[in-house]
Amino acid sequence: MNAALTVRRYTYRERVMHWLTALTYSYCLLTGLAFYSPHLFWIAEVLGGAPTSRFWHPIFGTGFLAVAVWMHAVWRRDMAITEADKSWLDHVEDYATNRDDRVPAQDRFNAGQKIFYWLMYYGALALVTTGVVLWFPEYISFRLAWIRQVAVLLHVCAALATIGGFIVHVYMSVFLVPGSGAAMLFGTVPAAWARTHHRLWYARVSGQADPEK
Amino acid sequence: MSNGPLQIKAISGHAGPVAGSNTSRDYDVCKLIDVTTCIGCKACEVACLEWNGYPFRETVFDNTYQTMPDMAWNYYNLIRFNEHTAEDGTFSWLMRKDQCMHCADPGCLKACPADGAIVQYSNGIVDFQQEHCIGCQYCVTGCPFNIPKLNPVTKKVHKCTLCSDRVGAGLEPACIKACPTGCLHFGSKDDMTELAEKRAAQLREHTAHTHAGVYDPPGVGGTHVIYVLHDIEHPEAYGGLPKDPRIPLLVRIWKGPLKWLGNFAIGAGILAAAAHYVRFGPKKVEEEKSAENSGVTK
Numbered sequence: 397m398n399a400a401l402t403v404r405r406y407t408y409r410e411r412v413m414h415w416l417t418a419l420t421y422s423y424c425l426l427t428g429l430a431f432y433s434p435h436l437f438w439i440a441e442v443l444g445g446a447p448t449s450r451f452w453h454p455i456f457g458t459g460f461l462a463v464a465v466w467m468h469a470v471w472r473r474d475m476a477i478t479e480a481d482k483s484w485l486d487h488v489e490d491y492a493t494n495r496d497d498r499v500p501a502q503d504r505f506n507a508g509q510k511i512f513y514w515l516m517y518y519g520a521l522a523l524v525t526t527g528v529v530l531w532f533p534e535y536i537s538f539r540l541a542w543i544r545q546v547a548v549l550l551h552v553c554a555a556l557a558t559i560g561g562f563i564v565h566v567y568m569s570v571f572l573v574p575g576s577g578a579a580m581l582f583g584t585v586p587a588a589w590a591r592t593h594h595r596l597w598y599a600r601v602s603g604q605a606d607p608e609k
Numbered sequence: 610m611s612n613g614p615l616q617i618k619a620i621s622g623h624a625g626p627v628a629g630s631n632t633s634r635d636y637d638v639c640k641l642i643d644v645t646t647c648i649g650c651k652a653c654e655v656a657c658l659e660w661n662g663y664p665f666r667e668t669v670f671d672n673t674y675q676t677m678p679d680m681a682w683n684y685y686n687l688i689r690f691n692e693h694t695a696e697d698g699t700f701s702w703l704m705r706k707d708q709c710m711h712c713a714d715p716g717c718l719k720a721c722p723a724d725g726a727i728v729q730y731s732n733g734i735v736d737f738q739q740e741h742c743i744g745c746q747y748c749v750t751g752c753p754f755n756i757p758k759l760n761p762v763t764k765k766v767h768k769c770t771l772c773s774d775r776v777g778a779g780l781e782p783a784c785i786k787a788c789p790t791g792c793l794h795f796g797s798k799d800d801m802t803e804l805a806e807k808r809a810a811q812l813r814e815h816t817a818h819t820h821a822g823v824y825d826p827p828g829v830g831g832t833h834v835i836y837v838l839h840d841i842e843h844p845e846a847y848g849g850l851p852k853d854p855r856i857p858l859l860v861r862i863w864k865g866p867l868k869w870l871g872n873f874a875i876g877a878g879i880l881a882a883a884a885h886y887v888r889f890g891p892k893k894v895e896e897e898k899s900a901e902n903s904g905v906t907k
Binding site for chain 2: 552
């Protein structure tokens with residue numbers, strides 16, 4: 397097989413979807429960090445002023461959830477956790493130390509990618525649910541002030557959880573796994589890349605027999 | 610008061626003593642509200658509107674002697690009216706002047722993310738600076754007294770300033786100036802505390818209000834607005850005055866341990882990713898050999 401051969405990894409729709417979540421999440425991340433720490437408040441000023449950031453943050457957040465729901469409709473099946481993911485998790489140390497030859501063959505997404513997906517999906521739901529309370533606190537009476545307090549705390553917790561995932565995601569796609577950034581930009585990966593990281597998926601889409609059998 | 614030299618010494622054509630005379634020159638200020646001598650006349654409400662230049666708001670009549678259901682962004686000061694039946698069956702009207710308490714440990718300031726939107730002066734006044742306010746209303750979440758109110762048009766939050774603009778010029782707040790019964794006093798915290806304790810002792814000894822006391826809640830570090838109450842055991846009877854107000858626990862967790870934990874985790878996460886890259890480097894795709902044996906590497 398020709399090593400220069402490429403495989404279509406993401407459709408145009410999937411790439412648009414991904415970059416819309418990236419844009420909306422990044423805006424919320426930057427403005428959210430500005431509201432989170434006084435040392436990062438300058439970010440809000442750079443992005444057009446803090447009242448402007450306060451105005452757009454919840455709107456971009458709602459947009460993030462909307463795209464996440466769309467993404468869910470498209471990727472729900474690909475992202476379902478299966479029995480096979482257990483074996484990947486058993487080899488997570490091999491994966492993390494780049495001993496990829498010891499990691500079992502993977503389908504389109506490995507367990508790590510799936511965990512990241514579900515973290516961001518449920519993170520988006522939690523952030524918007526609590527965020528609505530922070531968006532319109534004036535409609536919550538003082539008797540129910542605990543709702544505001546719980547919401548602000550959970551909003552920060554959910555944001556921190558997604559930031560953890562986001563750091564890993566950006567590190568892996570930009571630095572750790574060369575080719576994955578180009579895949580999300582242009583839609584294709586080299587066949588060798590597909591064989592290395594997602595052999596079951598490659599076998600399926602390239603019409604080869606399942607190499608595990 | 611904040612500026613000794615500009616304290617007024619004499620006033621022409623002025624009935625009664627010069628406001629603030631004979632008070633100590635301590636730096637922190639305090640408003641004393643003796644609810645036992647409040648007659649609910651609302652002169653303080655009117656004075657507050659006049660000084661701050663707000664029109665009288667629309668209101669709803671709820672069959673009580675309360676001006677409106679709640680304070681508003683342009684209504685800082687409300688006499689809360691409560692009909693109260695004591696345990697012995699005696700009935701009374703409780704009037705309480707409700708406004709910002711100017712906490713020594715202000716929950717609004719702790720919760721606010723906007724640089725410079727809330728300041729605490731060294732004389733104890735907690736003041737909102739609307740030009741820096743971003744309208745997030747975290748102050749509403751941080752306040753244990755339900756005070757800050759949003760202007761829905763400008764998206765800026767407002768509350769009682771304790772007339773910082775008047776106090777800065779050596780004048781007493783507008784509400785104090787307007788009070789006809791002398792139930793409002795203004796001076797240093799020490800002087801007002803002493804006056805309040807004296808009044809509470811008088812009530813305990815010479816009236817039936819044997820539980821009279823001074824409301825200066827320690828949970829928020831004390832306040833720069835203090836009350837003399839008929840019954841210090843039941844502040845809730847005065848229309849939602851909390852018995853032991855504190856900055857909400859969840860707000861303290863959010864602005865305390867959670868913040869440091871989050872800062873640490875974000876920093877550690879980024880450093881860990883960099884360390885991982887230096888130690889293990891990027892993943893490599895299978896070499897050309899895999900092209901020969903159809904990807905089977907085991």
